[in-house]
Amino acid sequence: MQIYLPIAEVSVNAFLLLGLGGLVGILSGMFGVGGGFLITPLLFFVGIPPAVAVATSANQIVASSFSGVLAHFQRKTVDLKMGTVTLCGGLVGAALGVFAFNYLKSIGQVDLMVRLCYVLFLGIVGALMFVESLNALRRTRKAATSGRPTPTKRNKHNWVHALPFKMRFRTSGLYISVIPPLLVGLTVGVLAAVMGVGGGFIMVPAMIYILGMPTKVVIGTSLFQIIFVAAFTTMLHATTNYTVDVVLALLLLIGGVIGAQFGTQIGLRMKAEQLRVLLALLVLLVCFKLALDLLIEPHELYSLTPLEPR
Amino acid sequence: MRFLLLILLILPIGAAAESVVLGLSRDRINITANFDGSEILVFGAVKREVPISDEEPLEVIVTVAGPSTPVVVRRKDKRYGIWVNNAAVEVDAAPSFYAVATSGPLEDVLLRVEDLRHKITTTRAIRSVGAPDNIRDSSKFTDALIRVRQQNGLYQLLEGVVSFDQQTLFNTSIRLPANLTEGGYTTRIFLTRGGAVVSDYEATIFVGKVGLERWLYALSRAQPMVYGIMSITIAVLAGWGASAAFRLLRHS
Numbered sequence: 001m002q003i004y005l006p007i008a009e010v011s012v013n014a015f016l017l018l019g020l021g022g023l024v025g026i027l028s029g030m031f032g033v034g035g036g037f038l039i040t041p042l043l044f045f046v047g048i049p050p051a052v053a054v055a056t057s058a059n060q061i062v063a064s065s066f067s068g069v070l071a072h073f074q075r076k077t078v079d080l081k082m083g084t085v086t087l088c089g090g091l092v093g094a095a096l097g098v099f100a101f102n103y104l105k106s107i108g109q110v111d112l113m114v115r116l117c118y119v120l121f122l123g124i125v126g127a128l129m130f131v132e133s134l135n136a137l138r139r140t141r142k143a144a145t146s147g148r149p150t151p152t153k154r155n156k157h158n159w160v161h162a163l164p165f166k167m168r169f170r171t172s173g174l175y176i177s178v179i180p181p182l183l184v185g186l187t188v189g190v191l192a193a194v195m196g197v198g199g200g201f202i203m204v205p206a207m208i209y210i211l212g213m214p215t216k217v218v219i220g221t222s223l224f225q226i227i228f229v230a231a232f233t234t235m236l237h238a239t240t241n242y243t244v245d246v247v248l249a250l251l252l253l254i255g256g257v258i259g260a261q262f263g264t265q266i267g268l269r270m271k272a273e274q275l276r277v278l279l280a281l282l283v284l285l286v287c288f289k290l291a292l293d294l295l296i297e298p299h300e301l302y303s304l305t306p307l308e309p310r
Numbered sequence: 311m312r313f314l315l316l317i318l319l320i321l322p323i324g325a326a327a328e329s330v331v332l333g334l335s336r337d338r339i340n341i342t343a344n345f346d347g348s349e350i351l352v353f354g355a356v357k358r359e360v361p362i363s364d365e366e367p368l369e370v371i372v373t374v375a376g377p378s379t380p381v382v383v384r385r386k387d388k389r390y391g392i393w394v395n396n397a398a399v400e401v402d403a404a405p406s407f408y409a410v411a412t413s414g415p416l417e418d419v420l421l422r423v424e425d426l427r428h429k430i431t432t433t434r435a436i437r438s439v440g441a442p443d444n445i446r447d448s449s450k451f452t453d454a455l456i457r458v459r460q461q462n463g464l465y466q467l468l469e470g471v472v473s474f475d476q477q478t479l480f481n482t483s484i485r486l487p488a489n490l491t492e493g494g495y496t497t498r499i500f501l502t503r504g505g506a507v508v509s510d511y512e513a514t515i516f517v518g519k520v521g522l523e524r525w526l527y528a529l530s531r532a533q534p535m536v537y538g539i540m541s542i543t544i545a546v547l548a549g550w551g552a553s554a555a556f557r558l559l560r561h562s
Contacts, residue, residue: 004345004488006523007530011346011488059541066549074557112394231542238538242530246541247343253545257552294392302454303395305382306406 007245008052014251016046021060021252025259028064029071030267031204031219031279036061036197036230037122037286039252048248050111055237055244056252061198061230063253064260065223071264072220079171079217083224085178086185086203090229093189098236101194117195119291125205126283132209133276140273172213172221180211185225193233198226201283215272327360328368330499330511339486339495341519347488350374350515352411352497353481362477368508369412369419370472370480371500373430376407376464376517377493378437383451397444399451403437406491408465411482413472421505428500428507432456432465463487492518 003014020042024035036057043053072078104113163177184206192199200222207218238244267275335351352372381404387396410431412419420430429435438452445451459465464487472482486495494514501509519527530537 002344002346002488004341004343004523006519006526009489009491059545062542063545063549066546067552068549070550070553071556231545234542234545235535235538238530238541239534242534244530244538244541246526246530246537246544249541250544250548253548257548260549261552261556296393297388298386298393300454300458301386302451302458303384303386304455304458305384306404307380307382307400 005245005248008048008248010047012046017251018255021255022259025064025256026263029068029260029263031275035064037201051241051243052245055241056248058230058233058237059244059249060252060256062227062234064256065198065227065230067257067260068264069220069223069227071261072223077216078220078224079169082169082172082181083221085181087225087228089182089185090189090225091232093186094193094229094232097190097193114195115290115294119287121191121202122283122287125202126280126287129205129276130280130284133273133280136273137277172217174213184210189229192229198230200226328501329357329509330501331355331357332499332511332513334497334513334515337515339515339517341523342521343523345488348486349483350486351483354499356478356501366504368477369414369502370474371419371430371502372411372472372482373498374409374484375405375435375496376491378403378405381455383455399445399448401436401438401452401455404455405435408432408435409468409484411468411471411484413474414470416469419502419505424505424507430500490517
């Protein structure tokens with residue numbers, strides 16, 4: 001069934017969009033990522049104009065994250081206090097990010113910068129997570145065969161614990177300074193706005209490795225924070241570029257919210273280390289694909305950008 | 311304006327012994343939610359004040375042009391090992407859609423000078439004043455524009471598809487793709503003899519969104535704030551709805 005999208009101004013198969021939404025929804029629920037880094041390239045692939053794809057996926061992320069966070073609220077795996085602190089940084093960061101985005105646009109290389117950002121951050125995050133989670137898997141396996149539990153070294157005492165303005169985050173079982181969460185939120189906010197994503201794929205590892213939060217709490221908290229950053233981004237795109245396609249978003253999010261519920265169920269049945277290996281592989285796969293596009297000579301060297309009639 | 315139109319309508323009849331009487335299957339194309347491209351049927355007849363001449367046969371060329379906009383054409387080059395946009399040429403005006411349908415091979419039915427005058431072929435329909443000085447091969451950019459749009463079905467060259475009966479009745483159909491730009495689509499008919507245009511006629515088809523599509527589009531431009539809030543509200547409600555539905559399913 002073909003459907004005409006009023007803002008994107010293209011006709012696309014409705015079931016294809018529902019399927020895409022569903023697939024990304026499952027991953028989003030499993031890993032606590034908004035899925036923006038997956039859905040945006042997928043939308044390019046089905047022929048949605050890039051500007052519309054970026055803006056609309058922000059809107060879709062609101063829905064899948066909201067659905068996901070409700071599931072986590074029931075299990076009390078959301079650290080509201082930590083979420084609010086990172087969100088404060090995130091909103092400031094998103095505003096700065098939009099500023100940076102408009103600057104890049106004015107010098108004319110925004111596509112390239114966004115792509116390079118993707119490759120760089122997906123590559124770093126994916127590689128670090130992959131190595132770390134493989135080590136963790138090996139440790140638990142060794143512990144299982146030798147029959148004695150190895151102490152997990154969370155709450156390692158590093159520079160994060162030496163900073164002032166300490167606050168108690170009961171759900172995460174942490175007593176740390178508010179500065180690192182604020183900075184993490186800020187950085188993710190900037191990147192989220194520049195790259196047109198929720199930023200979960202950076203937020204989740206940052207919460208685990210920098211803030212030292214337990215994995216189960218991280219997913220819910222990250223989703224909680226992403227809702228607001230994505231909603232903010234949606235508003236900015238809708239009011240400045242008019243590129244949010246509500247029909248496209250609706251189709252994606254119908255698939256997405258259902259997928260997210262299944263994803264959350266799958267995620268709760270899996271071991272944290274296994275989840276992390278899978279997420280790392282997924283992130284590396286997307287990174288690899290984007291890097292290839294930059295390195296291999298494109299089939300069509302020329303690209304068209306229609307301007308508004310004068 | 312009306313006066314000008316009147317002149318345009320009278321002119322071909324006064325100037326030539328053979329002129330075009332045109333019919334279009336529709337003068338408006340509505341883009342609805344399930345719009346998947348459209349087909350327009352162009353048909354007409356040759357009105358004569360003189361008997362059919364025995365010299366070279368009459369030929370028909372039909373063109374359909376969408377609204378023109380400036381287009382920036384960018385070319386990628388390899389820099390530091392990766393492919394990046396480098397040179398750019400702004401084409402001053404290129405139609406968003408352009409189809410040329412003829413009753414015979416284009417080089418037989420149209421002389422170069424006539425093409426220059428009436429801007430009939432795709433290359434002529436694109437207006438490009440000039441490229442920046444540092445770009446020598448600017449024609450490659452216009453070629454690329456045509457190639458890319460041809461691949462998307464936006465530029466079509468349909469040689470020999472116009473059926474032309476008894477040198478009098480002609481008809482052809484032109485397929486419009488789903489990714490149409492809104493606006494007026496100018497349909498032109500040229501009668502040629504020995505490659506020279508003996509008569510031409512012009513009509514406009516309007517392509518526009520209707521119903522919900524129109525409403526959403528208008529809202530997004532006129533009230534972007536309201537539109538944005540509406541989008542977010544829909545997203546949150548959908549998220550909540552799915553969560554609630556699943557909870558019910560699990561408890562029952």
